[in-house]
Amino acid sequence: MPSTLPDGEPAPPDGSLPASALLSLGHRPLGIYVHVPFCASRCGYCDFNTYTARELGGGASQLSYVDTAIAEIRLAAHVLGPDTPPVETVFFGGGTPTLLPSEHLAAIVAEIHERIGLARDAEITTEANPESVTARSLQRLRQAGFTRVSLGMQSAREHVLAVLDRQHTPGRAAAAVREARAAGFEHINLDLIYGTPGETDQDWQASLDAAVEANPDHLSAYALIVEAGTALARRVARGEIPAPDDDVLADRYEQADVALAQGGYLWYEVSNWSAGRSARSRHNELYWTGADWWGIGPGAHSHIGGVRWWNVKHPSAYATLVEAGRSPAHAREVLSPQARRTEQIMLRLRLRDGLPLTLLSADGRRAAVEAVGYGLLSRVEHLAGRAVLTLRGRLLADAVVRSLLD
Numbered sequence: 001m002p003s004t005l006p007d008g009e010p011a012p013p014d015g016s017l018p019a020s021a022l023l024s025l026g027h028r029p030l031g032i033y034v035h036v037p038f039c040a041s042r043c044g045y046c047d048f049n050t051y052t053a054r055e056l057g058g059g060a061s062q063l064s065y066v067d068t069a070i071a072e073i074r075l076a077a078h079v080l081g082p083d084t085p086p087v088e089t090v091f092f093g094g095g096t097p098t099l100l101p102s103e104h105l106a107a108i109v110a111e112i113h114e115r116i117g118l119a120r121d122a123e124i125t126t127e128a129n130p131e132s133v134t135a136r137s138l139q140r141l142r143q144a145g146f147t148r149v150s151l152g153m154q155s156a157r158e159h160v161l162a163v164l165d166r167q168h169t170p171g172r173a174a175a176a177v178r179e180a181r182a183a184g185f186e187h188i189n190l191d192l193i194y195g196t197p198g199e200t201d202q203d204w205q206a207s208l209d210a211a212v213e214a215n216p217d218h219l220s221a222y223a224l225i226v227e228a229g230t231a232l233a234r235r236v237a238r239g240e241i242p243a244p245d246d247d248v249l250a251d252r253y254e255q256a257d258v259a260l261a262q263g264g265y266l267w268y269e270v271s272n273w274s275a276g277r278s279a280r281s282r283h284n285e286l287y288w289t290g291a292d293w294w295g296i297g298p299g300a301h302s303h304i305g306g307v308r309w310w311n312v313k314h315p316s317a318y319a320t321l322v323e324a325g326r327s328p329a330h331a332r333e334v335l336s337p338q339a340r341r342t343e344q345i346m347l348r349l350r351l352r353d354g355l356p357l358t359l360l361s362a363d364g365r366r367a368a369v370e371a372v373g374y375g376l377l378s379r380v381e382h383l384a385g386r387a388v389l390t391l392r393g394r395l396l397a398d399a400v401v402r403s404l405l406d
Helices: 019-023 062-080 102-115 135-143 158-163 172-183 201-214 231-237 246-262 282-288 315-323 337-348 362-373 379-383 391-395 397-405
Strands: 030-036 087-094 118-128 148-154 187-194 218-223 266-269 272-274 292-296 301-304 307-311 329-334
Touching: 030 062, 030 282, 062 102, 062 292, 062 315, 087 102, 087 282, 102 118, 102 135, 118 282, 135 172, 148 172, 148 201, 158 201, 172 187, 172 201, 187 201, 187 246, 201 246, 218 246, 246 266, 246 391, 282 292, 282 337, 337 397, 362 379, 362 397, 391 397
Parallel strands: 030 087, 030 292, 087 118, 118 148, 148 187, 187 218
Antiparallel strands: 218 272, 266 272, 292 301, 301 307, 307 329
16 A cells, blocks of 8 residues: 655644745646546556555445545635636546546536636646546547546556556557547657566567557656555565666666657656657646645645645545545645755756756755766756756766755
């Protein structure tokens, strides 16, 4: 099961926010994240806050979830007030949001539009497993105003999918891309995972080739991480399969960067590539640039004006609080200016657009000069006043961040 929530400080039962946080509304983009915590089955590597029907227990259900989510949207509208700027991005994540009926997802979007307001060009995304959508369901989502779909492909090799406990066949993700295109989706993402035990260089290349051939306008590639408490971690601990090798993961990343560049995709965040600026995930950019978002659903995190909070994890506890008219927040923290600056450095450095050197201390700027010398930051961009990771720097991004913060 997923890790426990941080402690933080008590969150007000009515969900109220400090006046300083509300005064800053409108200075940054506002997004809504909707967490749908249901899965048909649990993937062996997953430690997200998700539940199969067997794990869910009583007190909550997929069919009633739309009502509790709508209740929290109404709470958000009340807390944020009448001067809230229109929502620029909505992202349904999980879990598997498309296990819910399309009409329920549409009803949540409609409630956001009615209670808070959507920007005219709002990006509305749902994650989906390839086997959880059909040509007809994708058509219904597009008709409901969804503009983007993110499909969990992970691999094009059957034996790799089996190790990951994925349920779809190797070709299903590409078929779902075709169905999404036919439904009118212009923006489609495929998620890939590299470094699965038993995956060869040839397997990974086949996955990259299949993903590029499917012709989405966005691709994400993530190294497999063995999270504590997962079925995968237990298999590794028993010696059934080896843990991912760091050197192999680095080779896989370089292999991905070459293949995706040849396919017309440009990296814009360490793990994300797009076929042009308009294809970037605007919602994820909102996170990476420290904007504002309200997280709906059990375990969802939110950030408004330097205040971060996180909801109770279990759907039953979440439903009980929301139905009683109370905030489902488990706890919150008010970020200090230093903490917000640290987060900006950590996140903005991962972007192709880079980190303004003005955010660094004198020691940090000296460390940036050293990083240029080591080939970790681009010399050209450094002269323009920004820290931008080289390919080698992307492989060592966490270490580069630490050096700039020291």
